[in-house]
Amino acid sequence: MRNYIFRRLMLLPITVILLSIFVFGLIRLVPGSVIDARLAAGFPGTANADDRAKLEAHFGLDKPVHVQYVTWIGQVFGGDFGTSWLTKEDILDNFRRRMPVTVELLVLTLLIYIPLGIGTGVWSAVRQNRTDDYSIRFVTILFLAIPNFWLATLVIVVPLVLWGYAPPVPYVQLWEEPGTNLIQMIVPAAIAALAGAAVLGRVARSEMLEVLRQDYVRTAYAKGLTGYVVVLRHALRNAMIPLITLIGLVFANGVAGAVIVEQIFAIPGMGRYLVQSLLNNDLPVVQVWMLIFGAAFIMVNLLVDLSYGMFDPRIRFQ
Amino acid sequence: MPERNYWTRMGRGRMSRRGLLKASARAGVGAAGLALVGCGDDDDDDAQSAAAEVQQQQQQDQQAAQVEQQAEQQAMQQEAQTQAAAEQQEQQQAAAQAQAQAADGPKQGGTVRISMSDGGIFDPAIAIHGGTYAGVHQIYDWVNYLDEGFVLTSAMAELPEVIDELNFVYTIKPNVYWHPKPPLDGRQFTAEDAAFGLERFGFDNPEFVFKDRFSIVDKFEATDKLTMHVQAGQVFSPILTAIAEDNMLMVSRDAVDAFGDERISTDFEAQIGTGGMMGVSREPEVELVLAGHPNYYKEGQPCFDGYKGIALPDAALRVAAFVDGQIDFLDRQWTGSLVDLEAARDELGEDEVVGVPNPVTFGMATHIHCEVEPYTDPRVRTAVHLAADREQLIALSLGGLVIGGPIAVAIQPYGRTEDQLRQLPGYRSGDLRQEDLAESRQLLDAAGVDLNGFPPLDIWAPSATDYAVVLQQNLAEVGINVGINELTTTDALAARQNREFSMIMLGQQGASDPDLLYNDLHTTGGQNYGNFSEPEFDALVEKGRSVFEVEERKAIYDEAQDRLLNEWNPRLYWSWSTVTVAMRSYLKGFRPTPGPTASNAILWGMWFDEIPEGAQS
Numbered sequence: 001m002r003n004y005i006f007r008r009l010m011l012l013p014i015t016v017i018l019l020s021i022f023v024f025g026l027i028r029l030v031p032g033s034v035i036d037a038r039l040a041a042g043f044p045g046t047a048n049a050d051d052r053a054k055l056e057a058h059f060g061l062d063k064p065v066h067v068q069y070v071t072w073i074g075q076v077f078g079g080d081f082g083t084s085w086l087t088k089e090d091i092l093d094n095f096r097r098r099m100p101v102t103v104e105l106l107v108l109t110l111l112i113y114i115p116l117g118i119g120t121g122v123w124s125a126v127r128q129n130r131t132d133d134y135s136i137r138f139v140t141i142l143f144l145a146i147p148n149f150w151l152a153t154l155v156i157v158v159p160l161v162l163w164g165y166a167p168p169v170p171y172v173q174l175w176e177e178p179g180t181n182l183i184q185m186i187v188p189a190a191i192a193a194l195a196g197a198a199v200l201g202r203v204a205r206s207e208m209l210e211v212l213r214q215d216y217v218r219t220a221y222a223k224g225l226t227g228y229v230v231v232l233r234h235a236l237r238n239a240m241i242p243l244i245t246l247i248g249l250v251f252a253n254g255v256a257g258a259v260i261v262e263q264i265f266a267i268p269g270m271g272r273y274l275v276q277s278l279l280n281n282d283l284p285v286v287q288v289w290m291l292i293f294g295a296a297f298i299m300v301n302l303l304v305d306l307s308y309g310m311f312d313p314r315i316r317f318q
Numbered sequence: 319m320p321e322r323n324y325w326t327r328m329g330r331g332r333m334s335r336r337g338l339l340k341a342s343a344r345a346g347v348g349a350a351g352l353a354l355v356g357c358g359d360d361d362d363d364d365a366q367s368a369a370a371e372v373q374q375q376q377q378q379d380q381q382a383a384q385v386e387q388q389a390e391q392q393a394m395q396q397e398a399q400t401q402a403a404a405e406q407q408e409q410q411q412a413a414a415q416a417q418a419q420a421a422d423g424p425k426q427g428g429t430v431r432i433s434m435s436d437g438g439i440f441d442p443a444i445a446i447h448g449g450t451y452a453g454v455h456q457i458y459d460w461v462n463y464l465d466e467g468f469v470l471t472s473a474m475a476e477l478p479e480v481i482d483e484l485n486f487v488y489t490i491k492p493n494v495y496w497h498p499k500p501p502l503d504g505r506q507f508t509a510e511d512a513a514f515g516l517e518r519f520g521f522d523n524p525e526f527v528f529k530d531r532f533s534i535v536d537k538f539e540a541t542d543k544l545t546m547h548v549q550a551g552q553v554f555s556p557i558l559t560a561i562a563e564d565n566m567l568m569v570s571r572d573a574v575d576a577f578g579d580e581r582i583s584t585d586f587e588a589q590i591g592t593g594g595m596m597g598v599s600r601e602p603e604v605e606l607v608l609a610g611h612p613n614y615y616k617e618g619q620p621c622f623d624g625y626k627g628i629a630l631p632d633a634a635l636r637v638a639a640f641v642d643g644q645i646d647f648l649d650r651q652w653t654g655s656l657v658d659l660e661a662a663r664d665e666l667g668e669d670e671v672v673g674v675p676n677p678v679t680f681g682m683a684t685h686i687h688c689e690v691e692p693y694t695d696p697r698v699r700t701a702v703h704l705a706a707d708r709e710q711l712i713a714l715s716l717g718g719l720v721i722g723g724p725i726a727v728a729i730q731p732y733g734r735t736e737d738q739l740r741q742l743p744g745y746r747s748g749d750l751r752q753e754d755l756a757e758s759r760q761l762l763d764a765a766g767v768d769l770n771g772f773p774p775l776d777i778w779a780p781s782a783t784d785y786a787v788v789l790q791q792n793l794a795e796v797g798i799n800v801g802i803n804e805l806t807t808t809d810a811l812a813a814r815q816n817r818e819f820s821m822i823m824l825g826q827q828g829a830s831d832p833d834l835l836y837n838d839l840h841t842t843g844g845q846n847y848g849n850f851s852e853p854e855f856d857a858l859v860e861k862g863r864s865v866f867e868v869e870e871r872k873a874i875y876d877e878a879q880d881r882l883l884n885e886w887n888p889r890l891y892w893s894w895s896t897v898t899v900a901m902r903s904y905l906k907g908f909r910p911t912p913g914p915t916a917s918n919a920i921l922w923g924m925w926f927d928e929i930p931e932g933a934q935s
Contacts, residue, residue, distance in 0.1 A: 087439060087602075089438060094602075165642065167635070169630060170605045170630075266632065
């Protein structure tokens with residue numbers, strides 16, 4: 001186990017380096033140039049080669065690509081994420097300010113996602129082919145089909161039309177006004193969680209149905225254990241391995257969801273930062289953002305892999 | 319058949335009656351401001367003796383006085399015409415409303431709450447993001463500014479004294495003070511400050527975007543504490559308008575020395591101006607809080623105690639917050655859409671929401687590259703012009719666009735109105751459009767082009783996609799088979815910038831003066847993206863730059879527009895934007911101020927008739 005963890009941790013920097021090259025290259029393959037956009041916006045039609053050269057030097061784009069990469073990655077590993085081309089603000093400062101907001105959103109998303117997904121899946125399996133099973137399956141398919149940006153807009157518009165209610169604005173920090181903050185965050189978190197919970201519910205249902213047909217479950221019932229104990233202690237634990245994998249993916253889903261709901265609900269988190277940076281060709285922000293979340297996703301996957309052993313003692317790490 | 323024009327269409331868009339009145343008033347008043355610009359002297363005789371100099375000076379003074387008097391008369395005449403037109407439209411209702419407001423008068427107090435787009439950039443010299451104006455237009459102020467109808471209006475300085483066509487003297491008002499923050503500490507605003515503030519736009523900083531604005535100015539010079547002399551190197555009639563444009567906000571040398579350009583651009587703490595509001599706090603992409611400037615030079619202003627800008631990027635949330643009473647203006651800064659306005663009215667009722675049309679000078683155009691086949695032939699360009707169905711194109715904008723010609727309708731008296739344009743080939747409908755289509759086909763036959771060999775139409779997607787599809791169908795009516803090439807905003811801007819297109823549908827930059835035609839289409843024009851070059855046109859717009867007298871200028875630009883549309887067609891003109899400023903009806907005193915950015919509305923003369931819940935200071 002220890003060796004396994006060590007090996008995985010040793011691979012981490014290599015993976016991150018490869019990721020950084022991928023991110024750096026990918027960003028530069030995106031069509032369009034920030035220099036062209038700046039010149040077009042600022043010097044409509046009048047820009048000359050000198051203006052272009054000055055701007056390229058200003059943004060450090062006058063150097064060869066490999067030099068740009070080495071400079072950038074060296075700065076990132078040294079803790080200097082650089083400054084935004086758009087706002088000139090320090091990117092690390094922005095991350096520090098925005099990360100807690102998105103982490104809060106992700107935690108709330110997780111708190112809704114796991115109980116809702118597993119709960120509905122287990123209930124649906126236990127009550128197979130009954131009305132509540134059909135209802136749950138219908139609703140999960142519905143939420144799988146509805147795009148979350150549309151749902152988010154609907155959640156704003158419907159209460160407005162029915163009751164003249166709008167979510168409170170502007171955004172307030174959790175530690176300033178916890179009540180208002182929770183009102184602002186719970187709905188976006190629920191929207192970010194719903195589609196994922198629907199997937200989790202459907203997988204949980206199918207896993208549970210398979211486990212509930214196993215001999216040891218029948219034996220447990222025969223021993224006189226209550227349904228509650230059989231389902232939660234014996235059946236669910238054995239159905240958890242694929243669910244853990246899915247829950248690990250909630251991080252990626254949550255971040256993707258955050259990009260959308262933060263924009264719609266005016267939440268100043270990491271997702272909104274990415275959207276704004278992308279729209280403005282703010283490459284330093286986009287590439288650091290992708291690198292940080294890519295590295296975080298790798299870490300989450302490692303944790304998920306390690307957690308398998310907790311649920312299934314037969315799994316050994318070699 | 320009922321009369322169809324810009325104003326009646328806006329009326330059908332259920333604008334408020336007062337808004338309609340104000341908007342129609344705007345059309346007439348524009349001449350007055352431009353007349354004030356026209357205080358020049360064409361006499362360039364050299365003085366040979368002191369007596370001659372005195373005589374010349376007297377002559378100049380007399381002429382200047384005459385021009386001023388003429389401008390005054392024109393202004394009065396325009397005002398009278400405007401009033402008459404307005405009375406015909408909504409006399410009783412508007413008068414009642416005006417009386418009600420006059421009786422109440424401005425009231426002090428409350429914090430106005432506005433949906434903003436927080437660009438995080440505060441330097442007026444780096445105006446690359448619309449969100450810039452959320453802060454800077456409140457914190458900084460102008461030497462002169464352009465009021466409703468582009469009327470040149472005094473701000474921190476009186477209207478300039480026109481010495482001759484090259485020399486202008488501004489007298490700074492003695493009661494203008496900087497915000498009481500270090501390093502300015504509330505000191506007086508001086509001519510030195512004004513000279514630096516204007517000069518700074520031309521400083522050699524790669525990010526300063528108005529570097530060419532004053533390239534014709536030899537010097538901005540403070541001759542004493544409150545007098546600034548502007549000396550132009552060549553005759554340039556729009557110079558006073560350029561100094562008053564909505565970007566031309568005054569940043570102090572002291573602040574630049576203390577904080578540096580970098581912090582002036584990005585650090586909210588470094589924002590020290592002379593504007594009606596001064597910075598209190600900013601939480602990026604959340605809110606911007608400002609408080610009233612205690613020594614603001616405009617008496618009784620600002621009426622609001624404070625300003626709160628709230629970042630609401632999504633339209634649904636903005637409308638919801640507006641209906642719920644959390645913001646007083648709908649949409650970002652001042653711009654808005656009729657769709658949002660209607661949604662808000664549906665929820666709150668007609669009387670609770672006021673929508674004021676605020677025409678701006680940006681729009682959509684289709685740039686044609688005059689050096690790319692088959693557009694090298696002006697007959698082909700004219701055929702395209704005749705085939706385009708403007709009514710169909712602007713219908714897609716749901717009231718966001720008006721039919722337009724080469725000069726924006728807001729720039730009066732130069733811009734053509736929708737009614738005027740609808741009489742012209744290419745803008746006509748019904749049977750007359752069929753005639754235009756027939757003429758288009760004849761021109762294409764005469765040009766002998768392969769109708770299936772047209773290069774694709776580049777477009778700014780997705781914003782222009784629907785318009786492009788309509789244009790594609792229009793061209794198909796005359797047999798032209800053209801494909802559509804969708805580009806991202808960045809790519810579209812780059813293609814236009816690098817002249818790598820044959821025909822491209824993109825935004826049309828705003829301006830405050832008909833001289834925009836020089837920038838757009840003169841052989842050396844900065845925005846002549848299609849490399850149009852026509853000596854006769856060049857001569858016309860060069861002449862337009864040297865003439866101060868409004869009627870004479872109008873004749874020049876009328877001829878230029880006529881020939882553009884009838885002979886040259888280097889761009890397919892079809893629209894200019896109109897913006898609807900939507901606000902709660904408890905806000906009073908709003909003045910539409912059209913301009914290139916649509917965000918220089920004069921806020922500090924406004925007041926709360928009743929301070930709503932949540933807006934108490």
